[in-house]
Amino acid sequence: MPRWGIPNGARRDTPKRGMAPELVMKNIILVGFMGTGKSAVGRLLAQRLKWPFLDLDKKIEKDAGRSVAEIFTAEGEAGFRRLEAKAVQDVAGLQSHVIATGGGVMCDEKNVETLKGSGFLVCLTASPEMILERTAPTLSSRPLLSGGDPRERIQALLALRTPFYAKADATMDTTNRTLQDVVEEILKVVNR
Numbered sequence: 001m002p003r004w005g006i007p008n009g010a011r012r013d014t015p016k017r018g019m020a021p022e023l024v025m026k027n028i029i030l031v032g033f034m035g036t037g038k039s040a041v042g043r044l045l046a047q048r049l050k051w052p053f054l055d056l057d058k059k060i061e062k063d064a065g066r067s068v069a070e071i072f073t074a075e076g077e078a079g080f081r082r083l084e085a086k087a088v089q090d091v092a093g094l095q096s097h098v099i100a101t102g103g104g105v106m107c108d109e110k111n112v113e114t115l116k117g118s119g120f121l122v123c124l125t126a127s128p129e130m131i132l133e134r135t136a137p138t139l140s141s142r143p144l145l146s147g148g149d150p151r152e153r154i155q156a157l158l159a160l161r162t163p164f165y166a167k168a169d170a171t172m173d174t175t176n177r178t179l180q181d182v183v184e185e186i187l188k189v190v191n192r
């Protein structure tokens with residue numbers, strides 16, 4: 001495990017028995033809109049750090065025994081948000097994990113507070129065109145982008161959510177950048 005300093009906004013936690021304090025780190029948590037690369041960047045970042053990677057939507061699906069789209073159909077967005085808020089609470093006590101969250105997680109004040117207490121929040125962004133291109137192949141599994149013009153949905157949701165994403169500790173654009181490039185920049189920011 002790398003001997004990192006404590007990044008801005010992340011707190012040193014009580015070390016486990018036998019573990020040097022500087023080796024115990026809070027999590028790095030990726031937030032941001034759909035299609036900004038949270039899962040792909042998160043997986044590579046975790047590999048680089050030799051930390052476990054956790055995808056919050058995958059945890060929600062596993063716990064519920066159904067897909068995000070199925071949850072939206074059966075319980076509506078409100079039902080999904082309840083499961084998402086529970087999943088946030090469940091993972092908050094982890095240490096030294098890279099966690100990728102769903103695009104709406106920052107819209108809930110309690111989620112933001114919990115996640116900020118649990119790690120360093122990096123918000124990934126991308127241009128609306130890039131988001132459209134990246135999400136196009138998986139639109140049917142994205143309830144908030146299906147059932148209308150996805151371009152308009154992306155623009156409307158981005159406008160609504162920008163103030164919520166601004167609460168992250170750092171923001172990083174992923175438009176036309178390689179995963180490696182974004183991961184290097186995250187490592188630089190958290191090492192600062």
Ligand code: S3P
Pocket residue numbers: 032033034035038057068101102103104105141142143144
């Ligand atoms: C959502 C984003 C999705 C998923 C759900 C709701 C959102 O995750 O949590 O469909 O509100 O933006 P990704 O951002 O990983 O696609």
